Amino acid sequence: MRTKYLLLFFVLTTGVFCAQEKVMSAAEIVTFKKQVETTSKATNTIKSDFVQYKHMDFLENDIETSGQLAFKAPGLVKWEYTKPFKYSVIFKEDKLLINDGGTKSKVDIGSSKMFKKLNELxxxxxxxxxxxxxxFDISYSTMNKFNKAVFTxxxxxxxxxxxSFELLFDKNDAAVLEVKMVEPSSDFTRIVFSKRVVNSDIPDAVFNN
Known part of the structure; x- marks a missing residue:
């Protein structure tokens, strides 16, 4: 009997959560895009903590790593992983700068249209x-507290x-809360941001390897 009630609860709650996400109307898309563009133009720097979940079908649990993100307009990005290992990746002037626990390397991505596009993405x-x-083909949907854009x-x-490339935005300030990159195999990487600080001073030296 208990199992039946649990199953019923699962079905009902799943239906409720699924029903919360709906496709945006044309008018909602216009409003949403304007909100995001306004926020983007007003954003010069971002500092944020993040947790990254790497999902692979053959693993029982997702691989979890965490660290800090630094962004500085127009195109400097640093992903600094601190747990469970120390590793950093910097996107800078068509270069990918890697620091793997003290072992440094540099990759030129400017000569590759594919990697340059991924960098821009x-x-x-x-x-x-x-x-x-x-x-990309872009689809838009909305939920109670979030807006979602899916890029194919x-x-x-x-x-x-x-x-596909999925972005989850806060409805109030249009900040990016989550990024999800889905591979053709259906494996995916999901990054969840927290403790976001906008337009604080970030020295250029932060983006040196």
């Missing part, structure tokens, strides 16, 4: 300014790396 997703990108690559080569 990451930078713009952090800032929330990617709605005019003609390389039109380019077949890019689609071989990313099946």
């Amino acid at each position: 990451i930078v713009n997703s952090v800032r929330g300014s990617m709605f005019n990108d003609s390389d 690559p039109k380019d077949k080569k890019m689609a071989g790396y990313i099946a």
